[in-house]
Amino acid sequence: MTQQPAATADKLDAAVLKVAGVVVLGAIMSILDVTVVTVALPTFQSEFDASYARVAWTMTAYTLALATVIPLSGWAADRFGTKRLYMVALALFTIGSGLCATADTIGQLIAYRVLQGLGGGMLLPLGMTIMTRAAGPHRIGRLMAVLGIPMLLGPIGGPILGGWLIDTASWHWIFLINLPIGAVTLVYAQLALPKDNPEPSESFDFLGMLMLSPGLALFLYGVSSLPEVGTFADAKVWAPMLVGAVLLVAFVRYSFKPRHPLVDLRLFANRNLTIATVTMFVFIIAFMGAGLLFPSYFLQVRGESTLAAGLLIAPQGIGAMITMPLAGTLADRVPVGRTVPFALVLIVLGFFAFTQVDVHTSYWLLCGSLFVMGLGMGATMMPIMTAALKTLHPQEVARGSTLVNILQQIGGSVGAALMSVILTNELNGSRPIPGVTDPSGKPLTEAGLAIAAQQQPELTQQVPVPPGLVERGLDFAADSFATTFWVALALVLVTFVPAFLMPRRNEPSQTPDDPQAEQGKSPILIH
Known part of the structure; x- marks a missing residue:
């Protein structure tokens, strides 16, 4: 009889599952939108008559916006309340999705993707906060398993969904599909999420924000430019990475001084x-x-x-x-x-x-x-x-x-x-084909032609292809993938x-109900 309350308390009750449902819907939109665009890049190239490097910024801009806004979410959640902020993030993401579907130029699409990222960047950290507070520390594992479903299935479901929508409708629908999901999730959030109890006592760390958010954005900009230029020696890569790294190091040194830093690195203690x-x-x-x-x-x-x-x-x-x-x-x-x-x-x-x-x-x-x-x-x-x-x-x-x-x-x-x-x-290590170049003017390699021929067979009719070249190029491409998989x-x-x-053994952990925890004597729960 004495064991029953504890066993019952370990289960995820209906109220907690309702909260988890809101967070999962938001996570599905945010994560799928990162991966669904990957299959649309060739479509963007033809629709907007742009290079691959240019259309790739529809992904990079979203990622940079995510990185910029994530550091603000912790302070904003305490200041304004998680429910209120989560609904604002949902609305921003949904509006950004609708605008993306109206884009007439690649520049407009990139700008609207930034707006999407500003909302999407807050959905996951806020969702994790909401779920953890709802379940308590003893049920975090169960809730993380629920949230983990969209996090792991996003890279799989995104390409499938994107490919199907583009084949059966148009590229606009990879964004339009977020509108009904976003509207439903907003209503669901209003009904299911607990009332906010914001704690506005903490001051906002403006100096930390001026170092961390631009530092992250610049560093990731440099990293994201690396595949396009192919070398760290290019100023487009090393310059923003260097400036970003300096800002990040400065933030790390500074963050231990204020009482309430933008990101609390003291947690690493x-x-x-x-x-x-x-x-x-x-x-x-x-x-x-x-x-x-x-x-x-x-x-x-x-x-x-x-x-x-x-x-x-x-x-x-x-x-x-x-x-x-x-x-x-x-x-x-x-x-x-x-x-x-x-x-x-x-x-x-x-x-x-x-x-x-x-x-x-x-x-x-x-x-x-x-x-x-x-x-x-x-x-x-x-x-x-x-x-x-x-x-x-x-x-x-x-x-x-x-x-x-x-x-x-x-x-x-x-x-x-x-x-x-x-x-x-x-892939660039394969032999170039004499006298044949790609659209950017670079010599086309055997592997490059073989890959292009796999996706567009008509190319082999436009370019004179010696016997066995495509097979040789595909063999080289497969070896290139194998080498990368080794890394x-x-x-x-x-x-x-x-x-x-x-940890390889269970250690006594404090819960919020423990007197010591209530008195604030131990700020960290030990697992």
């Missing part, structure tokens, strides 16, 4: 939080980088359609859906140091098959490997995030989720740029180092 965020950061670099490679291999080397490529990587999401609920439950009961290393082993096994890819690798093998990798990913990301946030005092959750999201954004941008540069350099696999192996330092 907690060993468990530090280890969890380092593990997550390295993992995100590998995960986000590889997320671009999988569909690209199927599109460029195997000549599949956009929709087919999205369907071929779907087994990864199925695997994640199987393990994520179990991992979320275990994260509340079993130390993550005992589960995450085993999940990383599954990811390594899945990655290894892709390091061996060629032009004729069995789809059964690749889809099976993606499924195994998905099993590992579903049991990795959310437990790591749970380990990070579970150590925080309730009043620190907003700041902690902001810190986690900033690291995710930086890690994702670095991973995408790193894998893109490696793959591009590998991603190496990064996953590096993740084992901090993962083995994560």
Whole structure:
């Protein structure tokens, strides 16, 4: 009889699930919009008569806006209340989506994507804060499993949805689809989210904002420009990265002085939080980088359609859906140091098959490997995030989720740029075709022509192609992908180092009901 209340308290009740539903809908819009645009870039090129580098800024501008606004979300959540701010972010994102669908030029589309990013950048950190406060520290794992579904399925569902909408309707619908979802979520949020209790006592750290937000934007701008120019020596890469790094270092030195800094780096005094965020950061670099490679291999080397490529990587999401609920439950009961290393082993096994890819690798093998990798990913990301946030005092959750999201954004941008540069350099290593250039005037390589021929067979009729050139170019392209997958696999192996330092036993944790916690004697919950 005495055990029943505790068991019941561990379950996610209807009120908490209602809150989780709001956050998941917002996360789905924000995350899908990052990935759904990837398949629309060739369409943007033809619609707006723009280069690939130009249309790629429809993604980069969104990412930069995310990075700029995330640091503000922690303070704003305390100052104005999470419900009020979350609804403003939803409205801003939805309005930005509608404007994107009306764009007549690529410049307008890029500008509207910035507006979208300003709203989308607040949705995830605010959502994590709302969910953590609603469930309490003892149920964070279960809620992170719920939030993790759109976070892991976004890179899979985005290309499928985008390809289908573009094929059956037009590119406008990848943005218009957000309008009804956004409207429903706004109404749902008004009804389901608890009333705000803002704490306006903290002053806003203007000096910190002047260093951190521009520093992040400039640094990520330089990183995002790397795939376009292909070298760190270009001023377009190193100049903004250098200025951004200087601003970020200045912010780190400054942030320990004010009582309420824009991002509270004092949270790193907690060993468990530090280890969890380092593990997550390295993992995100590998995960986000590889997320671009999988569909690209199927599109460029195997000549599949956009929709087919999205369907071929779907087994990864199925695997994640199987393990994520179990991992979320275990994260509340079993130390993550005992589960995450085993999940990383599954990811390594899945990655290894892709390091061996060629032009004729069995789809059964690749889809099976993606499924195994998905099993590992579903049991990795959310437990790591749970380990990070579970150590925080309730009043620190907003700041902690902001810190986690900033690291995710930086890690994702670095991973995408790193894998893109490696793959591009590998592909450029193939032999140039004498007298043949691409639209930018650069010599066209055998691999470049082979990839173009896979996606546009009519090109081989316009360019004289010697016998066997396309096959030779595709073999080289497949080897280039395999080499890049080796780098991603190496990064996953590096993740084992901090993962083995994560907590391997349960330690007594304080809840907000403990007298000591109420008195503020211990600002950090120990997991």
